Amino acid sequence: MTPTEARPVIGIGNAVMDVISACDDAFLDHMSIEKGIMQLVERERAERLFAAMDGRTEAPGGSVGNTIAGLGALGLPTAFVGRVARDGVGTRYAASIETAGTAFPNPPAETALPSSRSMIFVTPDGERSMNTYLGASADLGPPDVDLALMGRASILLLEGYLFDKEPGKQAFRAAAKACAQGGGRAGVTLSDPFCVDRHRGDFRALIEGPMNFAIGNREEWLALYETDDLDEALALASAACAVVACTRSSDSVIVLAGGTRAEAPVERVVPVDATGAGDQFAAGFLYGMARGAGAEVMGRTGVACAAEVIGHVGPRPEMDMRARLAELGLA
Numbered sequence: 001m002t003p004t005e006a007r008p009v010i011g012i013g014n015a016v017m018d019v020i021s022a023c024d025d026a027f028l029d030h031m032s033i034e035k036g037i038m039q040l041v042e043r044e045r046a047e048r049l050f051a052a053m054d055g056r057t058e059a060p061g062g063s064v065g066n067t068i069a070g071l072g073a074l075g076l077p078t079a080f081v082g083r084v085a086r087d088g089v090g091t092r093y094a095a096s097i098e099t100a101g102t103a104f105p106n107p108p109a110e111t112a113l114p115s116s117r118s119m120i121f122v123t124p125d126g127e128r129s130m131n132t133y134l135g136a137s138a139d140l141g142p143p144d145v146d147l148a149l150m151g152r153a154s155i156l157l158l159e160g161y162l163f164d165k166e167p168g169k170q171a172f173r174a175a176a177k178a179c180a181q182g183g184g185r186a187g188v189t190l191s192d193p194f195c196v197d198r199h200r201g202d203f204r205a206l207i208e209g210p211m212n213f214a215i216g217n218r219e220e221w222l223a224l225y226e227t228d229d230l231d232e233a234l235a236l237a238s239a240a241c242a243v244v245a246c247t248r249s250s251d252s253v254i255v256l257a258g259g260t261r262a263e264a265p266v267e268r269v270v271p272v273d274a275t276g277a278g279d280q281f282a283a284g285f286l287y288g289m290a291r292g293a294g295a296e297v298m299g300r301t302g303v304a305c306a307a308e309v310i311g312h313v314g315p316r317p318e319m320d321m322r323a324r325l326a327e328l329g330l331a
């Protein structure tokens with residue numbers, strides 16, 4: 001086995017190209033867009049929203065894709081496994097990831113569906129409202145996952161959104177098993193409280209079984225354990241899983257690891273664009289984990305990475321975060 005540092009951090013998730021534009025709340029109402037959440041949309045509505053976007057910009061996104069890109073920018077060897085079609089969006093998505101230094105091992109899928117896009121509207125309060133057309137990426141299944149590659153992962157991060165379909169669940173279980181057999185640590189992001197509601201039993205089985213770590217926000221943890229008591233939900237999670245992180249918007253992040261409970265404070269600011277905040281939290285958190293940090297430092301590193309990404313438009317870091325973390329004594 002190769003030494004831990006040389007082994008990649010690998011993510012499996014939806015390969016989504018973000019199309020971002022600014023708008024006001026009246027526009028959201030006019031287009032019947034629900035504010036602040038991720039809504040899945042059909043192709044026709046995606047095309048309508050795309051056409052209505054003023055001054056749109058394109059940026060590679062996808063929740064776990066963003067996290068892995070953040071880890072790559074921090075200097076770790078990384079690979080992202082996602083499914084794109086053989087079209088312009090898919091080609092640009094894969095190329096932009098590889099240019100940034102993260103391997104994108106899967107060739108374009110042979111599918112009639114187009115590559116995925118998310119139409120993201122950012123309001124003046126920095127809130128982002130995502131309208132995702134999943135297309136090709138949501139059909140990721142076991143044939144898309146190279147188990148030999150999974151066996152080389154130091155850390156494997158699985159995106160909860162892909163748990164919406166049975167082939168995604170099968171792919172996750174096989175990938176986690178291969179990662180564990182290779183001596184790596186596997187974990188999952190809960191992604192979305194509605195997705196958790198739809199697959200509660202399977203999410204719990206994953207977290208209580210092969211997962212070494214799990215990352216979610218307050219709403220997702222409450223949904224997972226069907227309670228309105230966050231302490232209760234996190235106690236249940238940490239009884240089953242070695243490392244648990246809970247983000248709470250502008251409240252401190254809670255991390256439970258190795259019998260320790262730590263809170264990482266969050267500075268309250270009005271974001272420029274909240275897209276990717278949770279994803280970059282995960283990047284910093286896993287950077288800490290990869291370096292052997294404890295609960296408090298993992299939480300603080302995650303918070304620092306999230307703070308950077310909400311200061312500009314787009315879901316991936318623009319600043320040299322290694323230098324920033326060094327300034328903060330976190331690298």
Ligand SMILES: OC[C@H]1O[C@H](O)[C@H](O)[C@@H]1O
Nearest residue numbers: 016061062063118276315
């Ligand atoms: O978490 C933010 C990401 O989720 C959606 O999948 C978008 O692609 C965006 O980049």
